[in-house]
Amino acid sequence: MFPFLEQNKDLLKYSSFHTPAIARYFFELREHSDIPKLHDIWKWSKEEGLPVVFLGSGTNMVFAFNVFEGVIIRNMLKWIEWYDGKVRAGAGELISPLSLQVSKVRENSLFGKWIWLPGTIGGAVAGNAGCFGFETKDAILEATIFDTITGETRAVWVDELDFSYRHSILKDTPHWCILDATFKTNLVSDDTTDPRTFRSGKQPGGFTCGSFFRNPVGDSAGRLIDQVGLKGYRIGGVKISELHANFFVNDENGSYEDILTLRDIAKQKVRDTFSIELQEEARILENR
């Protein structure tokens, strides 16, 4: 055990679902000089048989445990640097203010579409986040990763990141911590949809993780869940939004069990009615 690891950390405010959860061990990466500690944590965790998980702002996570028997490393590396028409940002920077900054500098910038996109740069790269047809893969040039097994830092180019719909290579490399990402800033859009008006009219606020399920090819998970009559359906403190059926909202101090039960019901009903197997977009983090 290391003195810099916090123990029994309350995670309530570290996921946008705000369900009660505790991490047995927790580390917040804030300084560059602390990066080598990740290598030490990884080695120690493997010796102890403990999983290590990286966290951004927890807007795409369900903490599906009371106590996580492992280490959660929250990446809060924050800095922004402009050079040669590109912008490079620490993985802990929030994507939304960065997008605002880029769109102030570049007229009609595609980054304007991301101004209301929650989460960190690290989370956006890991999940190829995006909206209005503009995904992380369209703007990213490279990411810097720290390989916690070897203790080495290196650049990973966009091709190697293996992006597809809400997917990147990070899903298969749990020992890689994203440290920063570099984006081109010259992408423009003539679409005048105001992302704020669009979101506020079609998506609920409150404690949610955004879209809970991935959209099946050629369809929308929200439409399917709506069609099986689950809009407004509640389990305990969590309900399926009346506004958007792919949004689960924790509006009455719900638990992760409420979320998972609601998930199972939605999957079952959609399977029975349409023979379609919904897949989670949010990461369900469980004890193994």
Ligand SMILES: Cc1cc2nc3c(=O)[nH]c(=O)nc-3n(C[C@H](O)[C@H](O)[C@H](O)COP(=O)(O)OP(=O)(O)OC[C@H]3O[C@@H](n4cnc5c(N)ncnc54)[C@H](O)[C@@H]3O)c2cc1C
């Ligand atoms: C109201 C609402 C609306 C949303 N709308 C959208 C939308 O329109 N489009 C969209 O794509 N998403 C949307 N989301 C989901 C969410 O915003 C994105 O998935 C976001 O990119 C997650 O970022 P995060 O920092 O919160 O990641 P987290 O939830 O903390 O983590 C997500 C995944 O990334 C990994 N990860 C995070 N940081 C690192 C790192 N530094 N190194 C390695 N792995 C890392 C985690 O291990 C985890 O697997 C929405 C969420 C909410 C709450």
